[in-house]
Amino acid sequence: MKQLHLFFVLVFATIASTSCVSPTVKSNDATGWDKVPEILKNISEPVFADAVYNILDYGATPSETIDSRPAILKAINECNRNGGGKVLIPAGTFFVKGPIVLKSHVNLHLEEQARLEFSTVPEDYLPMVLTKWEGTECFNYSPFIYSYQCTNVALTGKGTIDGNGAAVFNTWKALERPAMDRLRQMGNDTVPVYERTFGEGWYLRPCMIQFYGCNNVLVEGVQIYDSPFWIIHPVFCDNVIVRDVYIESFNYNNDGCDPESSTNVLIENAHFNVGDDGIAIKSGRDQDGWRIGQATESVIVRNCHFANWAITIGSEMSGGVRDIYIEDCKIDSCRNGIYFKSNLDRGGFFENLYMRRIHADICLWGMVNFRTDYHGYRGGNYPTLFRNITIEDVTCNRVDSVAIMANGVPEAKLHNITLRNIHVKQSPKATQMKNVVNLVLDNVTVNGKQVTSENE
Template sequence: MFKIIKSISFICCLSLCLNAYSQNFYNVVKYGAKNDSSKLATQAISKAIAAASKAGGGTVYFPAGKYLTGPIHLKSNITIFIDAGAELHFSDNFDDYLPMVKSRWEGTEVTNFSPFFYGYELENIAIVGRGKIDGHGKKWWAFSEVHVKKLTEDSKWQKEFKRLNKDVLAPDLPGWIERGFLRPPFIQFMYCKNVQIKDITIVNSPFWTVNPQFCENVTIDGVTIENPPSPNTDGINPESCNNVHISNCHISVGDDCITIKSGKDRSGRKLNVPAENYTITNCTMLRGHGGVVIGSEMSGGVKKITISNCVFDGTDRGLRIKTARGRGGVVEEIRVDNIIMKNIRDQAIVLDMQYAKTDVEPISERTPAFRNIHFSNITAQVNQAAYLNGLEEMPIENISFNDINIDAKSGFKIKNANRISFHNVQVNTKMGSAIVAENVKDLVIDDVKSYSPIKGVPLIDFMNVEDAFLYNSYPVKGTDIFLRLKGELTKDITVKNNLLKHVVTPVLKEKEVKIDVVAD
């Protein structure tokens, strides 16, 4: 008898729990949404969100089926649950994304078309589930800057944009603001706390795909993003956020796979909100201009970033940090570890401070800086091993490469940099030197090797390098020249503790080099 009563009690308790749980679920079909895509579900979804919000929060549930919708505006304490077999198809009627809302577009504050998922000053929000969301971005792509001639000056959208953005703080260089027509991001949450995007599949974004702005505590986990070759359809772009966790994602897009940004030019410097405390791990990235990219919009600064345990296969570049004069901002405290790259069209690693061609100028708030950036445990098959290009007035500083193994057409090229170090780096090139350094100070080269020596080509090539220490290297048979020195500013070069028995010419000096170097 006692067992029977106990069982009944358990069942009743379970039933009450399930009932309480189901009361926090708001099925959009019950609010009028059609799961056969026969009717625009925007209003029905809005009603479900409002009902959940009125109750203090809950889960807005999409059962299996196809839904046609316009923008979805979240409220605090709302989870959007897109179940397996459910697909949200977003309308490509531009009018559905009016009225325009507060947004940020490529690092500049604007009022623009509503993002497809949007939230402003919210907390505890999520988009989860094994379902799919489709942005049907093709119509939007036709109005990118690539196809700007298709946009007439008197379009109603252009007029509305210009009316709402008369006082916008435009970027330093001319560009999109003159067009007055901008595509919306797919998912953009602004000034929100405790954001989660998990397990969903996202396809055909109109512009940047997942774009939290000024958010705190953001988790993006297990998300698949598939955009075809298309303009500016970056994968994940957390901008000026704090405490961001990106993991277990699979990304193949029309632009950069994951980018870290913090505002552009004057607008970014005015707000001065950095991107900081980001972790990116266990992700695969296929098609895209870059695997993980920082900048070029980084005027608020980027710091304390770790990138680990990722595979890039087929991207144009692997890890890329880019900026230009006029941006301002500092990129620092970056760690990249345990990365595999294959079929990379251009460079494995890029640190480029001259992304746009500009003239030398005095150091000011417009001057960007890269410093304290460290790469380790990287295996790559690429076109060029790395390209580091600082500014004459602001060299790249304190960069290290540890335990690197790269097969490449050409090796490392470094220009305008200070405090660069290589430790246990193998670069097998098809043409050119393993390391080329120009206008570099405080350079350490420890155990650098190449198993594909090229006749008449030095393993290491210096032009105007000052204070360099080369040690622990053991060039293989067939190495003609270990080190070549060029440039009248080259000085203080120390070559010690190397095994150079297979090298024909340990050090080759051009006529303008005035120093003596003894190699051993």
């Protein structure tokens, strides 16, 4: 483990550490939405060799009880050794007793009517691997589909992935507090990562799909159900595409897609019906996020559909979040609409975020919500910097709390917030705003009445 940690340190040693409050402003001629074409130039699908490796040829058996994992891993290994290609999961149900580890230049492709059924036995996901758990690095149970430091890697097709997370892993939510507190304290104390060992007896649920330190990543077309924890989680990645996926999973903390400390990310035409945030953009938690200092930046989200939960920035965003573009999304009946969340432990920054053409039906907790007092606060005094955020062309039929909330703190007020052409048809309260500098409300209506800074 010490050798793995040293390798990890070398990989990220060149990443500049980010101040917990003041980001470094990048110079760039393009600003606002004009920057989107420039970002898209840096995002492209990975290219694979034409070779096909059918798992049936390696001993896989369509069965809900016979383990096909050894055959899948054999096919992946041979595909990788031979220079890459497609590892084919044909139609049928295949039981997988443990994690699938993807390698460079491999496209794991699920044909239509193919189904991967993952084991419900936690010990099957050992030995531990280097991972991130709610923004803090550690060694823990392996994600069900895991790729570490790979280039050109994909998960595609029209098949189904079932994590069976409700059977055992969802029950761990009630047992996780000792491990969660231990891990967060380790992060705060900058304990070496190789000493942060969890796994058996600690009840930290693994992610469903995690790409860790990878370049050129594609997740396309698959249907995903019943995850044990976060669902699609790119960490320290560059050039990531998540497209045309359908996710339905209602366990605790079932975030749909969490790009974390990653750059050049495109999420499009995806459907999220999940038990927590549909998309949550993150960059590490507290001191652990500052230590690494890698922001999430240059992210485009478009043409996505959200049910139950919607779009969130944070709360683990201590490395900073910048240059985020979200457009043409639909929100059904959800707890939140557009949600920024942080607290005085986080530090970091939100800057240069743009959203437009969002339509929501019902949002219980608000259509637009900037929250600087999110739960989990441990007594720090590191306010998050919010600046240069524009949200426009938003409609919502009903909010059951406060339609628009923008609450900064005196130590770090919200700066340069523009809300334009936002219309909430029905809400018991229009706005709640304080500690905002240069707030622009341009054609904002709630309950048919114009909202201005004077009547907030």
